[in-house]
Amino acid sequence: MSRVRALSAYLAVAAALLLLWEAAPSAGWVDPRLLPPASAVLATLWEMMMTAVFWRHVGQTLAETATAFAIAVPLGVVVGILVAESKFASATFKPLIFFVFSIPKSIFLPVFILVLGIAFWQKVAFGVFSTIFIVIMTTFAAVESVREDQLRVARSFDASARQKMLYVYIPAMTPILLEAVRLAMIFNFTGILLAEMYASRAGIGNVIGVWGQGFQLPELLAMVIFVSVLAILFNETVRYVEAKCEHWRN
């Protein structure tokens, strides 16, 4: 199927769903208190975006997310490389990391609150905690993807350890590390929103929780749309960069 046709089909389906969302509550097929029509939700979103309060909450969440991301990703990559490259550390820590990864992080949230409170840094810490394991594990895969024969070629040209790291490891690992970035953001954002929904004085998760309890569906759904757009934008940006690498990665 050509790209134009695929795109048209995709847009057609999206438009159809949007129309359905508009029609169903208006026609009474769905209770409009539970699912306000698309037009109402979008109008609410537009109004909210005009207020300072909206941006205060959004800003809070984005600040927490960005901070947690900036800590978890570099730290996770460095730890991942160090562990993967050491036979001893690999044997000792890899199983532990895999085990901890399989534990749902959300159950630790009350502990984080008890220890760190409910302010900015607690959420950042929880975001880091939610994210770092997937980054470390993806980094393991990235290190493994560096081919032994390419390293041998570098050795045959008498490359130093630094040259091997910069000119073989990093380019070879980049596609998978980009994947790590994408996954990290998903886990990170989810963790922070969860922490905000559970106990927070501000932030997107917080207002979603308040609106949910108050049955303010238009506001709640408007924020859901907003968050979805943010997430999709980030995801697609990273995927675009990944696609640049994709052509040489088999």
Place this chain on the structure above:
Amino acid sequence: MARTPHAPSSAREHLASPVFPAQPATGGSPEGRPEADTAIAIRDLDHVYDSNGQATVALKEIGFDVPAGRFVSIVGPSGCGKSSLLMMLAGLLQPSRGEILVAGAPIPRPDPARVGVVFQDASLFPWLSAQRNVEFPLFLRGVDKKSRRERAREALALVGLEAFAESLPHELSGGMKQRVSIARGLVQDPPILLMDEPFAALDEQTRMVMGDELLRIWDRTRKTIVFVTHGLSEAIYLSDKVIVLSGRPGRILDIVSVDLPRPRNLQMMGQARFAEMRESIWNMIRS
């Protein structure tokens, strides 16, 4: 040796350059040229490696010379240590015992200006174009951009891939990738080229074409080539001498002189002399 000018007029001169000065073409064997120094000298070489706590003798009492400018093959059954031997010549591995002199000096670590290496897997970096892949050894050495580009272009021209300089490895066929790998091994103009089963992963037709290509390149540049292969016919066809190793522990069974005239052509493979040599080597290996 006359250095041809940079603006070539003939096909042969086209391949000549300051980096790869054209050698006078020889129709016959290299006997006519004054013999230069010994490119490779190996004495009393043994190699033992540790495998799960057990010592395995890989190579035993290896010793031979390779005069400069010759094409020598090493053949032997799997596991006979021929690849390890090549790694030692490349400075990638140190023998347990014995002496190796490459271009008159020991080789404790890789020295790409002295010894170029081509592996079975072309191992090109998939994120770099052919041009950049060939530039890579020069880049590691800190050669400036302009010189790098020029020398890499010339190396690619030598292997006939100048038109594909900007192609990425995944856009190239197996044979083309291997040619880029050869260009990369030659870009620093080392006097010696080591090749570890470079055509083993290619289909038979490509292998034959590449063999002739290699002979053409060798004829132009007159490097010393040490060529490890499983293919007896390939070894005889390409070489001046064939070193035959036994199964593990690898020792030299014989060094066969290939007295076929040069330039070689594929019809020689059908001749009786060729078949005799092949059979005798095969019998040596088999027993």
